[in-house]
Amino acid sequence: MASEAAAVATSNERKLTIARAMAEATAQEMRTDPTVFVMGEDIAKLGGVFGNTRGLLEEFGKQRVRDTPISETAFMGAAVGAASDGMRPIVELMFVDFFGVCFDAIYNSMAKNCYFSGGEVKVPVVLMTSTGGGYSDAGQHSQCLYGTFAHLPGMKVVCPSNAYDAKGLMTTAIRDDNPVIYMYHKGLQGMGWLGTEPLANVHTPEDTYEIPFGEAAIVRQGTDVTLVGCAMGVHNALKAADKLAEKGVSAEVVDLRTLVPLDRDTVFNSVAKTGKLIVVDEDYQSYGLTGEIIASIAERDVSVLKASPQRVAYPDVPIPFARVMEQHCLPNPDKIVAAYEKIA
Amino acid sequence: MLPTYEQKLWMYEHMLISRYFEEQIEQIYLEGKTPVFNMANGPIPGEMHLSNGQEPTAVGICAHLTPEDIVTATHRPHHQAIAKGVDLNKMTAEIFGKKTGLSGGRGGHMHIFDPAVNFACSGIIAQGLGPAVGAALSRKMQGKEGVAVAYMGEGAANQGAFHEALNLASVWKVPVIFVIEDNAWGISVAKAESTAVGDNSLRAVGYGMPGHMIPGNDPIAIFDVAGEAIARARRGEGPTLIEIETSRLAGHFMGDAEGYRPAGELDSLKAVDPIPTMRNRLATEHGLTTSEDEAIAGRARKKVDDAIKFARESADPAPEEAFEKVFA
Ligand SMILES: Cc1ncc(C[n+]2csc(CCOP(=O)(O)OP(=O)(O)O)c2C)c(N)n1
Numbered sequence A: 001m002a003s004e005a006a007a008v009a010t011s012n013e014r015k016l017t018i019a020r021a022m023a024e025a026t027a028q029e030m031r032t033d034p035t036v037f038v039m040g041e042d043i044a045k046l047g048g049v050f051g052n053t054r055g056l057l058e059e060f061g062k063q064r065v066r067d068t069p070i071s072e073t074a075f076m077g078a079a080v081g082a083a084s085d086g087m088r089p090i091v092e093l094m095f096v097d098f099f100g101v102c103f104d105a106i107y108n109s110m111a112k113n114c115y116f117s118g119g120e121v122k123v124p125v126v127l128m129t130s131t132g133g134g135y136s137d138a139g140q141h142s143q144c145l146y147g148t149f150a151h152l153p154g155m156k157v158v159c160p161s162n163a164y165d166a167k168g169l170m171t172t173a174i175r176d177d178n179p180v181i182y183m184y185h186k187g188l189q190g191m192g193w194l195g196t197e198p199l200a201n202v203h204t205p206e207d208t209y210e211i212p213f214g215e216a217a218i219v220r221q222g223t224d225v226t227l228v229g230c231a232m233g234v235h236n237a238l239k240a241a242d243k244l245a246e247k248g249v250s251a252e253v254v255d256l257r258t259l260v261p262l263d264r265d266t267v268f269n270s271v272a273k274t275g276k277l278i279v280v281d282e283d284y285q286s287y288g289l290t291g292e293i294i295a296s297i298a299e300r301d302v303s304v305l306k307a308s309p310q311r312v313a314y315p316d317v318p319i320p321f322a323r324v325m326e327q328h329c330l331p332n333p334d335k336i337v338a339a340y341e342k343i344a
Numbered sequence B: 001m002l003p004t005y006e007q008k009l010w011m012y013e014h015m016l017i018s019r020y021f022e023e024q025i026e027q028i029y030l031e032g033k034t035p036v037f038n039m040a041n042g043p044i045p046g047e048m049h050l051s052n053g054q055e056p057t058a059v060g061i062c063a064h065l066t067p068e069d070i071v072t073a074t075h076r077p078h079h080q081a082i083a084k085g086v087d088l089n090k091m092t093a094e095i096f097g098k099k100t101g102l103s104g105g106r107g108g109h110m111h112i113f114d115p116a117v118n119f120a121c122s123g124i125i126a127q128g129l130g131p132a133v134g135a136a137l138s139r140k141m142q143g144k145e146g147v148a149v150a151y152m153g154e155g156a157a158n159q160g161a162f163h164e165a166l167n168l169a170s171v172w173k174v175p176v177i178f179v180i181e182d183n184a185w186g187i188s189v190a191k192a193e194s195t196a197v198g199d200n201s202l203r204a205v206g207y208g209m210p211g212h213m214i215p216g217n218d219p220i221a222i223f224d225v226a227g228e229a230i231a232r233a234r235r236g237e238g239p240t241l242i243e244i245e246t247s248r249l250a251g252h253f254m255g256d257a258e259g260y261r262p263a264g265e266l267d268s269l270k271a272v273d274p275i276p277t278m279r280n281r282l283a284t285e286h287g288l289t290t291s292e293d294e295a296i297a298g299r300a301r302k303k304v305d306d307a308i309k310f311a312r313e314s315a316d317p318a319p320e321e322a323f324e325k326v327f328a
Helices: A018-032 A056-064 A072-084 A096-101 A103-110 A146-151 A163-175 A232-246 A264-274 A289-304 A323-329 A333-343 B005-030 B055-062 B078-084 B088-095 B129-142 B154-158 B160-172 B200-207 B219-234 B265-271 B274-286 B290-313 B319-323
Strands: A036-040 A065-067 A088-095 A126-131 A156-158 A180-185 A217-220 A225-229 A251-255 A258-260 A277-284 A310-314 B070-073 B119-121 B148-153 B176-182 B211-214 B240-245
Touching: A018 A036, A018 A056, A018 A163, A018 A180, A036 A056, A036 A072, A056 A065, A072 A088, A072 A096, A072 A103, A088 A096, A096 A103, A096 A126, A126 A163, A146 A156, A146 A180, A146 A258, A146 A277, A146 A289, A156 A163, A163 A180, A217 A232, A225 A232, A225 A264, A225 A333, A232 A251, A232 A277, A232 A333, A251 A264, A264 A277, A264 A289, A277 A289, A277 A333, A289 A310, A310 A333, A323 B319, B005 B055, B005 B078, B005 B088, B005 B219, B005 B274, B005 B290, B055 B078, B055 B148, B055 B176, B055 B219, B055 B240, B055 B274, B070 B078, B070 B129, B078 B088, B078 B119, B088 B290, B129 B148, B129 B160, B129 B176, B148 B154, B154 B160, B154 B176, B154 B200, B160 B176, B160 B200, B176 B200, B176 B219, B200 B211, B200 B240, B211 B219, B219 B240, B219 B274, B274 B290
Parallel strands: A036 A065, A036 A088, A088 A126, A126 A180, A156 A180, A225 A251, A225 A277, A277 A310, B070 B119, B070 B148, B148 B176, B176 B240, B211 B240
Antiparallel strands: A156 A258, A217 A251
16 A cells, blocks of 8 residues: 655655664664664764764663674674564664675574564564665675565565655664664765765654555656656656656656565556556666566556566676766666656 | 895885875865765765875785785775785776776775786675685695785674684685784774774684784884794795784775774874884984985885876776676
8 A cells, every 4th residue: 555755745844864864763762662772883983884873872872882893793693682582683784785794694594583483583673784876886885785685585675765764664663573674775864975865855753653564655646657666766766757747758656665565556556557667776687676576567467567667777787886887887867768768 | 034124125115105195095085075075076986995004014014925925905905905016007097997997997996906916805894814715725726836915904803704714724724824904993993892802813822823913013023923924824834813003094984084083092193103113214224315215205106196197097988898897
């Protein structure tokens, strides 16, 4: 079921960055639930390289806000152990690209212990991790890897596109009894030094609230084509929709908000209305989100498609450093418009 | 194994090249990034980890190496690369993301690969260690000369890969030297707050190899200890762990406000900057004259300036080149 995005409502009210929205949701849960604690590299004194734990050390102290050694295998495993023993750890993997040094704890334990214990052992971990490129950080610091995490069963996967959703999804993530991979895009984080998308900073209420998982948001209504994406993909799609509107084309934009669970119904209903589908993804193209979305439409009722579905994703190459090469590979609004023109 | 005067001069000159290089990179990195600092802008975008202050760890070790020896470097690789003899023009062009760069602009500053001098790099902490063990194993299996040196920061000694690689190197008795550059910080986290032992060289005991801790950021002391360790490896007697106390005179990366550094720390580190210290030693112990010093500095500066000029004048890669070289 789709819900209207409060995010797009223009408002004079308080705006936050995604970084601050994440920190605020975390602080609010820590105030009411003493089992919530945070650990990771540079998350305490520095407040997180990407700002999403700023202020937590000052309010909650070193016991509950823990800088770790550069020991992801150990602290990711520690999150699993603490979570199974009644705590609710929030753990940060600084860049998603670093999952390689600790993936066993994530996909073989965190994600499977519930199942292997017949549902007896709960593992309520929130794993926060940064994604995305566009600022020339090359192939070990720029990936999205949404599909890698979403592919493996047992983990929920969240990827907000704006601060309103970021706060509500974080609250839901912390209260969830399952592992939640919370993937925040560096280019939406509100950190000026990374260059940031201003439309990600939106009105965010001070009171605590949840956004249910598995509910996509229709962030722009349209009738001619459905553009689907998450995180930065949503902003690319919104900009493409503006460009298409100038050509008299009405694009509907669906913000998935969570990849697991995936709101296939909202995407299907939108495509059933528009007849055309373009999926936008900054993750590698093959074996990922774009293919999954298209398959889910095709297998439900291929006759809703009036044209071949298109994808605008990151090509299957490691992310290059040089600006000209990286920008050439990244999805952008013009590529989405060009994809539409193929099926117009 | 103390260095000759020639070796000391080689170390000094390479320290100067490295420092000038970082000073130039620092300035150029800021082009296009003021008044608003945005990493994506300017002729050198992306992250930038400078090695100012850590030159002794590079020259003290690499003074013993030939191009055939192997070095695996870190996310902070410029000083290591310069001391190992990586082609400075191509490396600089790589840092600028140019077509003439070592990888044609695909890797950038954290991914410096120069097979001509057996130099490789990873931006993932401690991930140079396994490859160093493997390269050393390969030399042993092929009956070829050469040792491998794996550089890492002190923060990397808390990675699983560190412990696994040391054990494996020892069990297989391969010619590898593990070099920890202890600059006291892993981004904002102090060594004392993240490491169970004050001195990482003690960890060598657990892996059945000699361990050395070298205080003072002193290239001559490093040369001395490294000489024995490398000779031992060349004799087939296996790996050594060396931890070197050094200093990070810049932020973790460019743009780091360093709010976590205690007041006064940077000033006291600058007061013992290894470059003037080395210069004074050469003057007092060997009578290096001002004009000799200026000649060395001039050579160093020219080498760097030439490399920067080469990089600036080189063309960008074609955008489509992104799709090439994924496979051999
Ligand atoms: C596996 C992994 N975890 C975290 C990081 C992020 N990171 C980059 S540099 C750094 C600190 C490294 O400290 P140290 O090893 O002491 O080297 P230094 O930066 O001080 O030279 C961290 C945590 C990384 N690159 N790889």
